[in-house]
Amino acid sequence: MKHYIYGVDIGGTNIKLGLFKEDTLELIESTEIKTPTERQEISIFEHIAQEMNSINQKHQLKFDDIMGIGLAVPCPVKNGFVQKCPNLNWKTMDIAKNMSLFLPPHITVKVSNDATLAALGENNSLERPFQNAILYTLGTGVGGGVIIDGQILEGGTGLGGEIGHMPIPYETDEICGCGSKGCLEQVCGTKAIFKRTKELAKTEHTTINLEHLSVKSIFDAAKDNDPVGLQVVHEVSKAIAYSASILAVVLDPEVFIIGGGISKAGQFLVDLIEQYYQPYARFQTGSVPFILAKTGNQAGIIGAAHYLKK
Ligand SMILES: [Zn+2]
Secondary structure (H helix, E strand, C coil): CCCEEEEEEECCCEEEEEEEECCCCCEEEEEEEECCCCCHHHHHHHHHHHHHHHHHHHCCCCHHHEEEEEEEECCCCECCEECCECCCCECCEEHHHHHHCCCCCCCEEEEEEHHHHHHHHHHHCCCCCCCCEEEEEECCCEEEEEEECCEECCCCCCCCCCHHHCECCCCCCCCCCCCCCCECHHHHCHHHHHHHHHHHHCCCCCCCCCCCCCHHHHHHHHHCCCHHHHHHHHHHHHHHHHHHHHHHHHHCCCEEEEECHHHHHCHHHHHHHHHHHHHHCCHHHHHCCEEECCCHHHHHHHHHHHHHHC
């Protein structure tokens, strides 16, 4: 009895669910459903419970066999509470309590931020997990998660690990989504990368197709020594390296894990980040390795499952 747990990753568009064995945390099945758009403070949890029910039936399980559910959500979370979640139209809410409304009372519910739990998922999926790890998720937005002394970092209000909004020395008049200027995300987010590519292409020759821009096309061009592609990729790598050097002296991590869509650029990106990181690094932080994330878009459900078990 109660030999199974769920890891669930709630996003603005989709909700991913994973059924895991409780003892080994082996992933048995993962599915994805659309995030409902109406009355989200209730409907999201209702849909999750329904989907759990169908997965249970498929595996001849009952809710009695389920120990708990870990939830990863796209907003700052402190002790299971969210203050505001623009991605999901949630206001102040006890997330675990709302989820529990749709589940039998014996099922434990634990909640934290998605990027933070992704860090836990990535780190714990390593052959030898570290006690201190920092994850960068490079995509449309730039996010991150911090594991310190084996624990996730939520911080005082749940903002812990918001790496994308670290100020970096970058002159811009544009306002970031957070309301400030000069955030890491304004150099390393997909939107910023596209904008910079188009800007440079006004004065430099490039083989990049500006009509159908993709991060992959820009990184591929850089690998082929395209001057615009190279310039953009170097700027992105330098900004990440700069931010990592600050995190390194403050948090003393044992590893930096690079994930998210942009990390598909692979070792090429990691090598460039390391190259820029070295001159910034203080004390022994120069020896902290950068590695590529491996779990892809399952980091959230894996992290949520691991967090529940902790
Ligand atoms: Zn910002």
